[in-house]
Structures are given as structure tokens and as C-alpha cells.
Amino acid sequence: MxxxxxxxxxxxxxxxxxxxxxxxxxxxxxxxxxxxxxxxxxxxxxxxxxxxxxxxxxxxxxxxxxxxxxxxxxxxxxxxxxxxxxxxxxxxxxxxxxxxxxxxxxxxxxxxxxxxxxxxxxxxxxxxxxxxxxxxxxxxxxGQSTNDVIPTAGKITILKLLPKVTKELESLYNALIEKSIEFNDIIKMGRTQMQDAVPIRLGQEFKAYSSVVKRDIARITKVQEELKVVNMGGTAIGTGINADELYFDRIVSSLSLVTGIDLRQAQDLIDATQNLDCFVSVSSAIKTCAVSLSKMANDLRLMSSGPRTGFGEINLPPKQNGSSIMPGKVNPVIPEVVSQVAFKIIGNDVAITMAAEAGQLELNAFEPLIFFNLFQSIEMLANGINTYTENCIKDITANVERCKELVENSIGIVTAICPHIGYKKAAEIAKIAMATGEPIRNIILNKDILNEAELNDVLDPIGMTEPGISAKYLINYKKIDL
CATH class of the missing domain: 1.10.275.10 (Fumarase/aspartase (N-terminal domain))
Structure with a gap:
């Protein structure tokens, strides 16, 4: 050009x-x-x-x-x-x-x-x-230098950009809370290390997602306080050379007035000019949020996998054709883009970390890269959260019968039986179920270990997904012929 x-x-x-x-x-x-x-x-x-x-x-x-x-x-x-x-x-x-x-x-x-x-x-x-x-x-x-002007302007910019992130996170949080209420009574199989574990309610999973989003809001809100400390008045290296004394004393209050932000002059201007750790903190909070959202996206892709040969526990809203060759295929494009946003933010965070580390003596020369990446990360995160909430989370539906079927046919529910017959016998029942394909429920009933009323109580969806056991059916490890 x-x-x-x-x-x-x-x-x-x-x-x-x-x-x-x-x-x-x-x-x-x-x-x-x-x-x-x-x-x-x-x-x-x-x-x-x-x-x-x-x-x-x-x-x-x-x-x-x-x-x-x-x-x-x-x-x-x-x-x-x-x-x-x-x-x-x-x-x-x-x-x-x-x-x-x-x-x-x-x-x-x-x-x-x-x-x-x-x-x-x-x-x-x-x-x-x-x-x-x-x-x-x-x-x-x-009365200024590049070395107090640029970091100060960068902090003001970030303080202007971050509220959009917290606003979008609050919308996401509310959407997840609504889904946790909607799905509260839907029992499904919980999994650890991609293997059947114990039952969980779908609403509990979405409530957990809302909890991590709430922490992200708190982190991003808290880190903004660090950004309100600026090094204006420090000029070249923090000593204030060429700055009038009155200017030195008043510049930050003047800047607070014109920006509408409650800024504070750093107590140690030399430190504030040398070190860019506050930007590392901001980037870390943004990265942590992106990681949490991508983990959630991984879960949504797994739970919606199929529609016939996967988990099929939930339905993501169809947003576009999924293939140029396979008719009718619909892909989880919104969770996919959220993960890609996270990957980019993680990469930006690495660059920001290295740039902050590379400062030498009285100045860090790499603020331009830090700001370029940080501004991009903040905007990408805000935009990614918006499409996550509006084009995915709000319109997720549950396949109730599929969730129930997977629980009923799972080996994992034997864990709920364990307090009533002991770990060893429960393990033997699990082996029988795995060898024969027969549901745990049928084995328990056929061998007259518990009657149907007792079993229904022990395997109550709410009871299996909250602390406590049905003490009245404890068998005290009586001899059971398997």
C-alpha cells in the first residue's frame, strides 16, 4: 500500500x-x-x-x-x-x-x-x-512519554471493552439457569473418563455450567480493578522527568474526569512502567473463561451426538446444513465455533505471556503485541458467547426417553444398590449384567434381592442424584445366592 x-x-x-x-x-x-x-x-x-x-x-x-x-x-x-x-x-x-x-x-x-x-x-x-x-x-x-501514554490508553481501552464480555456472560448464565430448571427432573447417565458412572439429572449438569460461568464473571470483574491503576505522570521510566509537579499531581484525576473511570495513579511509577503483569492477569481471566466455555461445548457435542448412533441425549438447534455430500446431516456448528474461539484466545494468551516476560530493565517494548492480542481476545470472546447463548443454549431440548433408556441399561446404577448389598456382591451383579446384557434392574428382581417397590425407592431418580441412601432397605450384607 x-x-x-x-x-x-x-x-x-x-x-x-x-x-x-x-x-x-x-x-x-x-x-x-x-x-x-x-x-x-x-x-x-x-x-x-x-x-x-x-x-x-x-x-x-x-x-x-x-x-x-x-x-x-x-x-x-x-x-x-x-x-x-x-x-x-x-x-x-x-x-x-x-x-x-x-x-x-x-x-x-x-x-x-x-x-x-x-x-x-x-x-x-x-x-x-x-x-x-x-x-x-x-x-x-x-509532560508525557510513550511509556506512560500507551499503557494507560491500553488500560482504558480494555476497561471499555470488558463490560460487553460480562454482559454476554450474564445472558449466558441466565440461559443456563433456565435450562437447569427446565431439565431438573430428567435423569440421565453421568460419565467419568468417558465411561458410565452414576446417574445425574440433566438439570444438574446445566446448573454446573452456570456455576463456572458465574465464576468467570467474578474473575473478569475483579481483574478490572488492576487496570484502574495507571502510570501517567511517570513519563519515560517512572521518574517523572519533564513533568510539572502540578501536572504530576493532577493528571490522573483529570483523566478520570474525561473518561468517567475511577483511575488511580500507581504508588510506584517505576514498577508500573516496567511491569505488565496486569495485562497477563486480564488475559488469564479471558483464557480461563474461554477454556470453561469450550469444555462445555465438548459436553454438548457429546450429549447431542448421533442422532441414531451416538448419545442422543439432547438436541442442539439446527442452524445450517452439515455436509455438501451427505443429505440431512446437521453439525454442532455453534459449539464448534466456540471451541475455535477458545483455541485462538489460548494462543493469544501465550503470546501475551511471552511479551510480558520479555520486558527488559525500565520498559517493556512489546505492548503493541499485547494490546493487539488482548483486544482481539476480548472481542472474540464477547461475540462467541453471544452466538453460544442465542444460537445454541436457549433452544436446546432434551430426549427424555433416550436419557431414561441409557440409565436403565447402564451398569452404573449398581452403585446405588451397593450400600444395600455390599460392594463385592454389587460388583458380581455388574459382571453378570456386562456378560449377559441383562439390565441391572432385572437381575435384582429375578434373584429376589429387592422387590419392585424397594428397588423403585432405591433407584428413585432424585434419590440417586443427591446425598443420602434409603436406609430402611439396607440388607446388612445378608447372604445372596447369585
Whole structure:
């Protein structure tokens, strides 16, 4: 891509590297253009919420520098207007650099500095590129460094994206609770290590799914508190060099005001500039949620397998044809896509972990990768949960008779008999059932171990799926001829 195409002429700008022709109409400048040419990595540009967050940081900084007497009211107003235009979505096409970039985000910081400066100059009657009223570094970046601007903007962005995840998780939780109530009386076979275990109610399984979702909501909500601690005022390495004392004291409160988020300045700004563990925590919470949802998706695929030769205990809503060659085949496409979302999030988490680990001394240069992956993971998770809830969970139905049939023909129900006849005899009955294919119930009745009323009580669906045993039928291990 040629970033100088389709423009009406050029202007010449210079930096410490040299001079360069910048499109006349561009609000970005020479440093942005160099970065766009250097970093052609993903084929995309920075996340729109990250752009807005950068503008919020610049707006708060202008307000605070004006309060410190370092900016005139005229320059402050022009910078604020330029930032406000960006925040409502204007000028986003001027942010042309790739989200993956070398330099710890300096390119992203300069992109916003140049766009804001050029728009502010225009507001004040100047020309783009001349910087005769407002300079990208001297005014827009006053009292700041890439190293406090970028992590702070990243945290604000994540705090804006995460509420959608929790909202979708809450909808999923409610849908699972509804299914747990709907399926509460349906007995089915529980399985461990893919082998028959003991009976369970289908409603209990869905209640368990809701419980893990509830924990995920709690984790993601809790981790947001870490993100509210920012290193603004620390500038380059956390020592606050070139930051006015009043600006240092007020910048975070100004940023809280313009963002509407209760942000706090880190007690140790050097630590907050060096270490990115908070982003690892966020990624871990997102990954943990994705893992839980994929495990649930695995269960749904198994329970719905068939329709004739699998478990066939539940029906997933049919969403699309499952084959270009096999007529009538319908696949569990929603659980499949949820697992794929999880796989991607797990991969992103590994990259985030390695990037956070790779920091050296006073700075981590790999924040661009962390943010690119983390923003993607958050959005993919939210979208995946939405389709999970709306296109799958809400419309699942149960095959009641199939569930009952599998329980009745299972060896596993012998476990419920065990307290009444002892483990050894119960094991012998299980062997007979496996050898002959005869149901456990028939063996018990035919050998007059328990009569039908007693057996019905012992094998009561609720009784088999909750603590306690039918003590009145305990046989005290009497001799039983098998």
C-alpha cells in the first residue's frame, strides 16, 4: 500500500531521520508516515477504541497542563476540540499505522500527537504540517512519554471493552439457569473418563455450567480493578522527568474526569512502567473463561451426538446444513465455533505471556503485541458467547426417553444398590449384567434381592442424584445366592 497515493499534492516535513513528502491533506505527519511504511505486519490499523483512548489521554493532559500554567487557554481549547472530534469517530482514517509496531508504541503515540496537532493548528488558522501554533511534541505530548501514554490508553481501552464480555456472560448464565430448571427432573447417565458412572439429572449438569460461568464473571470483574491503576505522570521510566509537579499531581484525576473511570495513579511509577503483569492477569481471566466455555461445548457435542448412533441425549438447534455430500446431516456448528474461539484466545494468551516476560530493565517494548492480542481476545470472546447463548443454549431440548433408556441399561446404577448389598456382591451383579446384557434392574428382581417397590425407592431418580441412601432397605450384607 502506498500511503501517499490519492492526495492533492504534498508537503515536506522533517524529523531527526531527515525530510519526507507527506500528503498535503493528511493530518498525520512525517513520523506516522515512516511508521506506516516500516510496519506492514497485520494489514490492519489500530483499534478504534484505542484511538479514542489515546485522544482521551491527550485531552486530559492538555487540561492539566493548562491548569499548571504551561499551555495557553487558546492552545488548550484547540487541542481539546481536536481530541473531541477524534473521540466521536472523526479523523480515524488518519490513524494509518499497523497495531504491531516496534518502538514500544512510539509510533502510535506520535500518530495521535501529529493528528491532534495538525487539527488544532487548523482550528487556530494555521496550515497542516507547519505546526506554527501547536507542536506534536512540545504541546500535545507535553509532560508525557510513550511509556506512560500507551499503557494507560491500553488500560482504558480494555476497561471499555470488558463490560460487553460480562454482559454476554450474564445472558449466558441466565440461559443456563433456565435450562437447569427446565431439565431438573430428567435423569440421565453421568460419565467419568468417558465411561458410565452414576446417574445425574440433566438439570444438574446445566446448573454446573452456570456455576463456572458465574465464576468467570467474578474473575473478569475483579481483574478490572488492576487496570484502574495507571502510570501517567511517570513519563519515560517512572521518574517523572519533564513533568510539572502540578501536572504530576493532577493528571490522573483529570483523566478520570474525561473518561468517567475511577483511575488511580500507581504508588510506584517505576514498577508500573516496567511491569505488565496486569495485562497477563486480564488475559488469564479471558483464557480461563474461554477454556470453561469450550469444555462445555465438548459436553454438548457429546450429549447431542448421533442422532441414531451416538448419545442422543439432547438436541442442539439446527442452524445450517452439515455436509455438501451427505443429505440431512446437521453439525454442532455453534459449539464448534466456540471451541475455535477458545483455541485462538489460548494462543493469544501465550503470546501475551511471552511479551510480558520479555520486558527488559525500565520498559517493556512489546505492548503493541499485547494490546493487539488482548483486544482481539476480548472481542472474540464477547461475540462467541453471544452466538453460544442465542444460537445454541436457549433452544436446546432434551430426549427424555433416550436419557431414561441409557440409565436403565447402564451398569452404573449398581452403585446405588451397593450400600444395600455390599460392594463385592454389587460388583458380581455388574459382571453378570456386562456378560449377559441383562439390565441391572432385572437381575435384582429375578434373584429376589429387592422387590419392585424397594428397588423403585432405591433407584428413585432424585434419590440417586443427591446425598443420602434409603436406609430402611439396607440388607446388612445378608447372604445372596447369585
Amino acid at each position: 502506498d500511503f501517499t497515493e490519492s492526495f492533492n499534492g504534498f508537503r515536506e516535513e522533517s524529523d531527526s531521520i531527515g525530510t519526507k513528502q507527506v500528503p498535503m491533506d493528511a493530518y498525520y505527519g512525517v513520523q506516522t508516515l515512516r511508521a506506516a511504511e516500516n510496519f506492514r505486519i497485520t494489514g490492519s490499523t489500530m483499534h478504534e477504541e484505542f484511538i479514542n483512548s489515546l485522544a482521551l489521554v491527550k485531552k486530559a493532559s492538555a487540561i492539566t497542563n493548562r491548569e499548571a500554567g504551561l499551555l495557553s487557554k487558546k492552545i488548550e481549547s484547540a487541542i481539546i476540540q481536536a481530541c473531541d472530534e477524534i473521540i466521536i469517530g472523526n479523523l480515524h482514517e488518519q490513524f494509518i499505522i499497523d497495531p504491531i509496531q516496534g518502538g514500544a508504541g512510539t509510533s502510535a503515540n506520535m500518530n495521535v500527537n501529529e493528528v491532534v496537532a495538525n487539527r488544532a493548528n487548523e482550528i487556530l488558522g494555521g496550515e497542516k504540517g507547519a505546526y506554527n501554533f501547536v507542536h506534536p511534541n512540545d504541546h500535545v505530548n507535553m
